[in-house]
Every structure is written in structure tokens, then in C-alpha cells.
Amino acid sequence: YGDHRDLHLSLRRQRQMCIRDRSITVDLRKKDHLDKKNLKLNPWGTVPFLIVKKKVISESIAICKYLDHISPSPSLFGSSPIEKATIEMFRRKVEFDGMQAAGEAFRNSVKSFKDRAFAGPGKIPQIPQLIERGKARTEVFFDFLNKVLKKTKYVAGNKFSIADIDAYVTLSFAKWIKIDGTEKRKNIKNWSLNLEKRKSFIKYNNLFRKL
Numbered sequence: 001y002g003d004h005r006d007l008h009l010s011l012r013r014q015r016q017m018c019i020r021d022r023s024i025t026v027d028l029r030k031k032d033h034l035d036k037k038n039l040k041l042n043p044w045g046t047v048p049f050l051i052v053k054k055k056v057i058s059e060s061i062a063i064c065k066y067l068d069h070i071s072p073s074p075s076l077f078g079s080s081p082i083e084k085a086t087i088e089m090f091r092r093k094v095e096f097d098g099m100q101a102a103g104e105a106f107r108n109s110v111k112s113f114k115d116r117a118f119a120g121p122g123k124i125p126q127i128p129q130l131i132e133r134g135k136a137r138t139e140v141f142f143d144f145l146n147k148v149l150k151k152t153k154y155v156a157g158n159k160f161s162i163a164d165i166d167a168y169v170t171l172s173f174a175k176w177i178k179i180d181g182t183e184k185r186k187n188i189k190n191w192s193l194n195l196e197k198r199k200s201f202i203k204y205n206n207l208f209r210k211l
Contacts, residue, residue, distance in 0.1 A: 061091075064162060076162040083157075090148075090156040090163040098141040098170040105134025105177045138174055142181040142188060149187035153194075160195075168195055 042049045042056055049058045050066070057063050068076050078084035108126045145167060148155060155163040171181045171192060182189040195201050 061162075074159075076160075076165070078156075078161065083159075087156040087161045087163050091161075091166055093144075094141075094155065094163055094166040094170060097144070098138065099166060099173065101134050101137030101141055102170060102174045102177055102179070103134070105131050105138065106173070108134065109177070135177055135179060138170075138177065138179050138181075141170070142174075142179075142185060145181070146185040146187045149191045154191070164191075164195060168192060168201070 041051070042058055048060055048063065049056055050063045051057075052066070057066055065077065076087075078087040108128060108130045114126060145155070152158055154160050155167050171188070174181050182192060196205065
């Protein structure tokens with residue numbers, strides 16, 4: 001996937017688990033990640049996860065922080081204390097107000113997620129009323145993001161960061177609930193076109209065109 005500092009972009013949606021030096025492809029629709037073999041490796045029942053020296057690292061953001069730490073220059077998470085805080089502030093805003101909102105609408109509307117409204121082995125019923133709320137929250141988030149990008153080149157300032165990756169994944173994910181975050185939002189449109197010139201983003205988009 002190119003530079004590992006952009007790996008989070010692929011980790012968010014890819015149907016793979018990184019295990020030692022090889023990858024195992026899983027089909028989420030067939031619930032491969034919840035079978036006994038995979039639950040033995042990762043009891044959380046989520047993807048992706050990484051095994052390093054027999055230690056399991058779950059959650060894509062945790063994996064990215066590990067990769068960023070072993071090769072920290074330039075860092076996706078910031079260098080100075082204020083830069084780190086600013087990037088994390090925006091990253092969490094994207095995650096909670098954008099990604100979770102779109103996920104709320106998606107997981108409560110898709111039939112294949114019946115009794116699996118949340119990731120993992122637990123049975124959580126869908127709540128249909130959350131579909132429209134999730135869509136409304138997603139639109140509000142994109143309005144916020146458009147205002148932010150009017151003032152800065154990237155989400156957390158003038159440097160590309162993990163916040164941009166999360167925001168772009170949210171933009172892509174929103175299409176699954178039929179929301180185009182670029183519609184009537186020229187700042188998001190220009191920002192996304194700029195990101196799509198990066199090699200890792202080109203590979204990311206090519207990967208999902210094949211699915």
C-alpha cells in the first residue's frame with residue numbers, strides 16, 4: 001500500500017487481517033472474522049488486527065500508531081505537543097461526528113448486519129430509528145468539515161495527517177448511505193481531489209474499485 005504512514009487509509013476498509021508476514025483475506029459478509037479460528041487469534045472479532053511478537057494489536061488507529069512509532073518521520077500524528085494535540089482533536093471530531101454517524105446509519109439499515117449493529121461477536125439488534133439520525137449527523141459533519149477546509153489546506157492545519165485519512169475514509173463510507181459529502185461543498189471537493197493525487201490514495205481507490 002505504499003508508504004506505511006498512509007496504511008491507515010487501507011486498514012479502515014480492507015477485508016484483510018495482517019498476521020505475521022502474510023495476510024489472510026476474510027469475507028465480512030460471510031462472517032469469516034467471527035469463526036472459531038479467527039476468534040482464537042482475535043477474541044474481539046474485529047478487523048483489522050496485527051500480530052507483533054505474539055502480541056495482538058486490534059483497531060486500525062492503534063496499528064497506525066504502532067507503525068508511526070517505529071518509523072516516525074514524518075509523523076501522521078504530529079511532532080510538537082501542540083501539533084499532536086491539534087491533530088488528535090480533529091481526528092476524534094472526525095471519528096465521533098463523521099465516521100460513527102455514517103456507521104450508525106449503515107449498520108442499522110443493512111440486512112446483513114441484523115443483530116450485528118456493532119462490530120464484534122456480541123448480538124446487538126438494529127434500531128431503524130437511528131438510520132435517519134445517522135444520516136442527519138453525517139450531513140452536519142460535512143458542513144463542519146467544509147468550513148474547516150475553507151481556512152486550511154488539510155483537516156488539522158497545513159500538514160497532511162491522520163485526521164485527513166479518517167475524514168477521507170468517512171467521505172468514501174458515506175456513499176454507502178447515499179450521501180455525497182462533496183455536493184455543494186467545494187472546499188471538501190478540492191481537498192479530496194488534492195488527496196487523490198497521492199500514491200497511497202490512488203492505490204486505495206483502485207483496490208475498492210475491484211470489490
